[in-house]
Amino acid sequence: MNIIEAFKVTRNLTNSLCKPLKIEDYTPQSADFASPPKWHLAHTTWFFEQMILKPFVKDYEVFDSEFSFLFNSYYNTMGKRIASHERGLITRPSVDGVYEYRAYVDKHIEKLLSASQLDKAVSDLVVLGVNHEQQHQELLITDIKYTLSRNPIHPKLYEIAYANTLQETEALEFIDVGEGVYTIGSHKNEFCYDNELGHHRVFLENYAIANRLVTNREYIAFIEAKAYTTSKYWLDDGWCFVNSNNIKHPLYWEQEDHTWYVYTLAGRVLLNLDAPVMHISFYEAHAYANFKNKRLATEFEWEVANAQFHWGKTWEWTNSAYLPYPNYKQGEGAVGEYNGKFMINLMVLKGSSVATSPNHSRPTYRNFFSPETRWQFSGIRLAK
Amino acid sequence: MNIIEAFKVTRNLTNSLCKPLKIEDYTPQSADFASPPKWHLAHTTWFFEQMILKPFVKDYEVFDSEFSFLFNSYYNTMGKRIASHERGLITRPSVDGVYEYRAYVDKHIEKLLSASQLDKAVSDLVVLGVNHEQQHQELLITDIKYTLSRNPIHPKLYEIAYANTLQETEALEFIDVGEGVYTIGSHKNEFCYDNELGHHRVFLENYAIANRLVTNREYIAFIEAKAYTTSKYWLDDGWCFVNSNNIKHPLYWEQEDHTWYVYTLAGRVLLNLDAPVMHISFYEAHAYANFKNKRLATEFEWEVANAQFHWGKTWEWTNSAYLPYPNYKQGEGAVGEYNGKFMINLMVLKGSSVATSPNHSRPTYRNFFSPETRWQFSGIRLAK
Amino acid sequence: MNIIEAFKVTRNLTNSLCKPLKIEDYTPQSADFASPPKWHLAHTTWFFEQMILKPFVKDYEVFDSEFSFLFNSYYNTMGKRIASHERGLITRPSVDGVYEYRAYVDKHIEKLLSASQLDKAVSDLVVLGVNHEQQHQELLITDIKYTLSRNPIHPKLYEIAYANTLQETEALEFIDVGEGVYTIGSHKNEFCYDNELGHHRVFLENYAIANRLVTNREYIAFIEAKAYTTSKYWLDDGWCFVNSNNIKHPLYWEQEDHTWYVYTLAGRVLLNLDAPVMHISFYEAHAYANFKNKRLATEFEWEVANAQFHWGKTWEWTNSAYLPYPNYKQGEGAVGEYNGKFMINLMVLKGSSVATSPNHSRPTYRNFFSPETRWQFSGIRLAK
Amino acid sequence: MNIIEAFKVTRNLTNSLCKPLKIEDYTPQSADFASPPKWHLAHTTWFFEQMILKPFVKDYEVFDSEFSFLFNSYYNTMGKRIASHERGLITRPSVDGVYEYRAYVDKHIEKLLSASQLDKAVSDLVVLGVNHEQQHQELLITDIKYTLSRNPIHPKLYEIAYANTLQETEALEFIDVGEGVYTIGSHKNEFCYDNELGHHRVFLENYAIANRLVTNREYIAFIEAKAYTTSKYWLDDGWCFVNSNNIKHPLYWEQEDHTWYVYTLAGRVLLNLDAPVMHISFYEAHAYANFKNKRLATEFEWEVANAQFHWGKTWEWTNSAYLPYPNYKQGEGAVGEYNGKFMINLMVLKGSSVATSPNHSRPTYRNFFSPETRWQFSGIRLAK
Incomplete structure (x- = not known):
């Protein structure tokens, strides 16, 4: 796929993801860590305008000078911006206005990419912008899921609760990996983020890593063993976290008459016991591993062993x-x-999830969140 | 105006107030104290359904059973409700859905009111519902003003910044009132809230009350005398309030090149120096009175003297x-x-403001807010 | 008692109250609203030095210039001061140093008061200082009680839990008071605070007020009727207050095996059911009155009727x-x-409590605290 | 030094460190992260009683059963405990009482250690207890320093501000270390904590590490270059941290008339420009390294290279x-x-500081604090 194709496909995918939204869904912000769909649509567009069109297109006229302020995320070098927890207050510009912004910037980027002589700096930035937008595609899904989950009427966005239909049914086995010096990170033959560079060697002692993810069924055994109220399984911060937030199960789960239900983007459904557990914090993943007398792998162990197991259903x-x-x-x-x-x-x-955009995963990818994070599609693979 | 007329006029006025809104404006909640337009539209409707249709209409079918939960405000006796600061997360039902809800309830109330024999309990509750909705009409205005004001692009909702065009230009004079026993509160000959009852007598010592409100021009003199940083004018709590919130002028004011601007529902405009000062807290009103070696009137002094001065531009x-x-x-x-x-x-x-609904003011009316409140159209009348 | 006597008696009483303290008890601060004993000892002394010795004694040498900063309470006009919640960090000067400070200032005040020609301004300020110190005597008791109560070993300071030995055993009756214009406040024939002045008239409608305080036995009936979890008895703020602070009974109470115990300055003892209930917030007093279909009196009703009942066991x-x-x-x-x-x-x-200093109560006295306050000796008298 | 010697020396050192304290200094707690001296004295004693005397001495009578509750730190398996931020409220037992507790436990431990047949489990636990107490010795110093620093009169505890007299005057050079597999952690030939075990190999790429610590003089250049207000040098969390806490220099520094002063345990003194900078957070260390186009070493790089430079003045x-x-x-x-x-x-x-107890440092030691921590004697060594 050439660069102009990749650009169009990515931009269109974002629009497609938003198809089932009502206008009312586009603006509210349900948590400091989540952003409104309108903001994602505009911010990814701002990135192309700010990083590429403004510096590289002579006489480029910005679509609207106020958008810089409204849709900057965290770039201090790019001037002032609204506080990230106030994004939900920006009712204007309208959703239509943001789609016009997208179309305007698309047109200019496509024109720039059609030039006979394409500047390497530009094409590199477009690739970065495409990858940036792919990241926001996953965030768009996790954020709207979180927002809709706060609504007591369990709104339904899609027909199929795809995350809940996954199967993780192999017998649990541990794959042995021998000690030695291994190479970590990306060579930069293909696109990668700067955090994957610094290609380097690590020494790993012998270890073993699970062939599959932990399932909901297995995680229920942890709950039923009263692990959420047993301090010895938990990191001290994790113990505080679950107690002060009254956490007793993964995010989106609800129990009724001894049956577990889960909120999905297809509404509230019966929990699939064979699906991998997801929407758990690092603290819960860590406590589960302790409970099983196992541990979590390091990122290096995971990267070295990744060809030996399937991944891609949840972030690990x-x-x-x-x-x-x-x-x-x-x-x-x-x-x-x-x-x-x-x-x-x-x-x-490490890995990727059902919500990750196509072509946006590779073994060297380093995703990162704070240990309390639960609204991402995050799960557990054991190691020892 | 008979009751069915009053009902229709009020319900239509709410809809009219929302005419200039875009769909995007209906849902977000900009502060714990403010509610989204959609919520006001639905909650006032819920009040009629919950208090009248459900108890008094045989076989009434509720429009949607989940609305009770979503649009209850603070009635503990009416069951569970969502936390008041989470109203902005309710993207569904859609705005259209809420207007359908309004139409459905209107139809049933109108049918009920058309009955040949109208139950006194019902008509009393409809009158209460009408007054309740009128209160929410003012809140709708103050809340959407607050939300739009947080948007850095200063959106414009109406053509005219009517609050800023008011004139308070009489010379300041004080009206003397003699000591004596006065009667306070409502007889209940016309509609009033229960807090106006308890019709009773008070003894007032001699006092004097201003013939008009304090103007922006006068208030600027207070600012320029550095009163915001002079502790002696302030209540202790007020001093903490302005310092910890870095308050230096009324809400919605901004100074640029020695000129004062103000955010209004017609966008940001030049401050009218002859308009009454508004959007100030009790603390600021109290400090201003101290600064002028005056004081604020009591609610009794105000009520006794109200026929002797004009009121209705700002709450006092x-x-x-x-x-x-x-x-x-x-x-x-x-x-x-x-x-x-x-x-x-x-x-x-006491009093009422430019944002108060027609027929929703009377001398016995008791409005009430916490002393920090600034987003209401609140101003100052001096006494001594 | 002449002024020099009054001064000595008051100063000595403060010292006596501190006799049972260990050095370790003098410094810690257990809550933002409570001050350490050392601070009370020094601050009351600072008041005499700052208000009297410095302005009125020629060539007076301050004991230590840093004490002004350390022991100012809230006087903005007296310069900077340490934040009131940081008083517990001031381990130096030592307790001995503070007693030296007291002796030094006492000596100078006594010398000043022995002068043949006593300036009226000085004697007025000494009287104010004496009354100020008496207020701090009560605070000293309430504050150290609160601090010791936080210690799980229930330290014992005095031999007798005097507050718990009070008896309030008369049959409950209501005293009728007829409507009319009454005079409120102080004439300033004897010492009073400025808040008691503004001697004025009020009109009171007919009312009735209880002949005695509510007892622990009566209050337990309120608890056992599940009133703490019944919203209809509570002000909205009060309902939030008891829920968010998990309040289920008066401060210092503990239930064990169906028996109520109470922490007192003589350690933890069995609750005396005939003693007046105390250490309750306004919210609890208000809810109790609602529960009994009564109300609390206004300060005017209380003042007018005070000669007709006994008071002095708890603040009301x-x-x-x-x-x-x-x-x-x-x-x-x-x-x-x-x-x-x-x-x-x-x-x-209104009134006074067992912890109030002798000669520091009168019918016009206006004590004032926020409605959450529980660490004072505060109780309930019903009215209707 | 045999075990009984080591025990006595350590216990006596704790007492010696407390010699200059006044009784008033023993109880207050100045921050959630700091504990009162009395608590350190008692908690280290509790450790010996709880871990050794109770399980290993037949018929041992605990000194006071309430001390378990009062002086447990964070051991969930050891039952309930008071919240760690409420330690400053424990005025009783008195300081004398705590010294009696120390003497009582010392006597019993010494008796146990004098037995002809010393149980290996006991001696291991005594060694652990000694090391535990040494850790608390450093905390005792850092905590009392923090408490006294909050007092505006700058109390003086010791004669010499020893931390401020250190010299770090060599020319700055970088020591090269070649790539390779290195062994990390302790063999457990001598005492170490469990976190040093898991003796293992790491691969290190080529790197270079500074021969000395960053000095106050060098750090002032960072301040004067306005680095505290230049976002590009800072981690995002660090940028929030310095801004929301208004941090503009190391803890304990104050500038007056262009001269830097520092609070030390000998009171406020002139800052020694040649001493190593200390009392800085990880964020400041990291920003300083960025400012110099260098970085901080990893713990592995530090451990491998430690024999090639001097360390021991500040934690690094x-x-x-x-x-x-x-x-x-x-x-x-x-x-x-x-x-x-x-x-x-x-x-x-890594390393140790001037406040670390003798014999309580080794290259494999892993100290750990949150990145905001400033009250420890923490400094910077650059790497590249």
């Missing part, structure tokens, strides 16, 4: 903190704010 | 706490939750 | 907000910060 | 998160709560 919590690789170099300017400045207090997740 | 902070009148009787059941349970930590405001 | 919550009397004049300078600036969001308590 | 922030080593095994029961449950959201510090 690792026991690695999100920190720079040796020789990591942060980019210059706004692009440099993409990853490096978040390298503290977050844990790495 | 009094120095009376919102407490029950002697012999106050709280109603039974849900209606009893209307007023009595809020009688603590709030101050009484 | 009234249903009056703490607001200025007509013609109230705030004093100039620091003395003016004594009362007026607190006149918002507080409720008036 | 590394860029390693505090996570378990491969094959880490958490101990059983209460001892198992010592380290493992804290392995999230904390960063590792």
Whole structure:
């Protein structure tokens, strides 16, 4: 797929994801960590306008000068922005206005990409913008799911609760990996984020890693063993977290008459016991592993072994903190704010999930969230 | 105007007020104290359904059983409800759905009111419902103003910033009122809230009350005298309030190049110096009075003297706490939750404002808000 | 008692109250609303030094210039001060140092008072200082009680739990008072605070007031009727208060095997069922009155009727907000910060308690606390 | 030094450290993260009683059964305990009482250690208790320093501000270390904590590490370059941290007339520009390294290179998160709560500081604090 194709496919996919939304769904923000669909639509567009059209297109006229302020996310080098928890207050511009913005920027990017001589800096930035938008596609899904879940009437967006139809039915086995020096990270032959660079070697002691994810059925055994109220399984922060937030099961679960239900984007449905457990925090993943006398893999163990098991249904919590690789170099300017400045207090997740966009996963990918995070499609693979 | 007329006029007015809104404006909630337009539209409707149609119409079928939960405000006797600060998350039902709900309930209420024999209990409740909806009409205006004001692009809803065009240009004079026993509160010859009953006598010492409201021009003198940073003018709580919230002028004001602008529902405009100051807290009203070596009137002083001055441009902070009148009787059941349970930590405001619905003001009316409240159209009348 | 006597008696009483304290008890601060004993000892002394010795004694040398900063309470006009919730961090000066400070200031005040020609301004301020210190004597008791109560080993300070030995055993009767114009407040023939001035008239409708306080036995009936979990008895704020703080009984009570115990300054003891209930918030007093289909008296009703019943065991919550009397004049300078600036969001308590200093009570006295306050010796008298 | 010697020396050192304290200093708690001296004295004693005397001495009578509750720190397996932020409220038992407790437990431990046949489990636990007490010795110093620093009169505890007299005057050079597989952690030939076990290999790429710590003089250049207000040097969380806490220099520094002063345990003194910078957070260390176009070392890089530079003046922030080593095994029961449950959201510090107890440092030691921590003696060594 050439770059102009990739650009169009990605931009269209975002629009398609929003098809089932009503206008009312586009604006509200249900939590500090979640953004409204309208914001995702506009922010990904702003990225192309700000990083590419403004610097590289002579006499480019911005669509609306106020959008910079409204749809910047966290780029300090790009000037002032509204507080990230106030995105839900931006009722204007309208949804129609944002789609016009998208069309306007698309037209200009496509024109730029059609030029006979395509500047390498531009094409690199377009690839980055495409990947950026793919990340927001997954966030768009996780965020609207979270928002709709807060509505007591369990709204239904899609026909099929696809995350709940997954099967993880192989017998649990552990794959042995021998000690040795392994190579980690990306060579940069294909696109990757700067946090995957700093291609380097690690020494791993012998270890073993599970061939599949933990299932809902297995996780229910953890709940039924009263693990949520047994301090010894938990990290101290995790113990505080579940107690002060009164957490007793994964996000979106509800029990009624001894039966577990789960909120999905197809409404509230019966929990599929054979699906992988998801929407759990790092703390829960860690406690579950302790409960089973196992542990979580490090990101390095996961990356080295990944060809030996299937992955892609849920993001998988690792026991690695999100920190720079040796020789990591942060980019210059706004692009440099993409990853490096978040390298503290977050844990790495490997793999990808059912909500991840096509072509947006690879073994070297480093996803990262704080250990309390539950609204992502995050699950557990055991190691020992 | 008969009851069926009054009902229709009021219901239509609510719809008219919402005409300039875009669908995107209906759902977000910009502060714990403000509610979304959609919520006001549905809640006022729920009130008629819950208090009248369900108990008084045989075989009445509720429009949607989930609406009770979604659009109850604070009636503990009416069952569970969503937390008041989570109203902005309710993207579904859609705005169209809420207008259908309104039409459905209107139809049934109108049918009920057309009956040859109208139950007194029903007509009393309809009158209460009409007054309840009129209160929400003002809140609808204050709330959407607050929401739009948080948007950096200063959206414009109406053509004319009517609050800013008011003139308060008479020379300031004080009207003397002699000491004596006066009668306070309502006889209940016309509609009033239960908090106006407990018709009773008070003794007032001699006092004098201003013939007009404080203007923006006068208030700017207070600002320019550095009163916001001079502790002696302020109540201790007020001093904390302005300092911890970094308050330096009325809500919606902005200064640029020594010129004051104000956000109105017609967008950001030049401040009219002759308009009455509004959108100030009790603390600011109280400090201003101190600064002028005057004081605020009590609600009794205001009520006794009200025929001697013009009022109706802004709500007027009094120095009376919102407490029950002697012999106050709280109603039974849900209606009893209307007023009595809020009688603590709030101050009484008298009069009415440009945003108050027609026919929704009278001298015995007791409005009440916490002393920090600024998003209402609240102003200052001096006394001594 | 002449002024020098009154001064000595008061100063000595403060020292006596502290006799049973260990050095360790003097410094910690157990809540934002409570102050350490050392702070009370020093602050009352600072008051005499700051208000009298510095302005009126030529060439007076302050004991230690840093004490002004450390032991100012809330007088903005007296310069900077440490935040009131940080008083517990001031381990130095030592307790001995504070007693030296007391002795030093006592010596100078006594010398000043022995002068043949005593300046009226000075003697007025000494009387104010004596009354100020008496107020702090009661706070000293309530504060140390609160601090010791937080210690799981229930320390014992005094031999007798005097508050728990009180008897309130008369049959409950209501005293009728006829409607009319009554005079309220102090003539200033004897010492009073500025908030008692503004001597004025009020009109009271007919009412009746209880001959005695509500007892623990009666209050237990309220608890056993599940009133703490029945919303209809509560003000909305009160309902939030008891729920969010998980309040189910008066402060200091504990139930074990169906028996009620209470923490007192003589340690934990069996609750005396015939003692008046105390250590309750306004919210609880208000809810109890609702439960009994009665109400609390206003401060005016209480003052008018006070000669007709016994009072003095507990402070009595009234249903009056703490607001200025007509013609109230705030004093100039620091003395003016004594009362007026607190006149918002507080409720008036009348009477006095077992912890009130001798000669520090009178019918016109207006005590005032926020409606959540529970650590004072506060109780309930019903009215109707 | 045999075990009984080590025990006595350590116990006496704790007492010596407290010599300059006044009784008033022993109880208050100045922050959630700091504990009162009395608590340290008692808690370290409780550890010996709870872990050794109760399980291993037949018919041992506990000194006071209530002390378990009062002086447990965070051991969930050891029953209930008071909240860690309420330690400052425990005025009783008195300081004398705590010293009696120490003497009582010392006597029994010494008797136990004098037995002809010393149980290996006992001696291991005594060694652990000694090391535990040494850790608390450093905390005792950092905590009392923090408490006294909050007092505006700058109390002086010791004669010499020893931390401020250190010299770090060598020319800055970087020591090269070659790539390769290195062994990390302890063999357990001598005492170590469980977090140092899991002896294992790591692969390190080529790197270089500074021969000395960053000095105050160098750090002032960072301040003067306005680095505290330049977002590009900071982690996103760090940027929030310094902004929301208004941090503009290391803890304990104050600038007056262009001169820097520092609060030390000898009172406020002139800042020694040649001393290593200390009392900085991880965020500041990280930002400083960015400012210098360098980075912080990982804990592995530090450990491998440690013989090549001097260390011991300040704890040194590394860029390693505090996570378990491969094959880490958490101990059983209460001892198992010592380290493992804290392995999230904390960063590792290597080395030791001027406040570290003698014999309580080794290259494999892993200290750990959250990245905001500033009250420890923490500094910066650069790497690249």
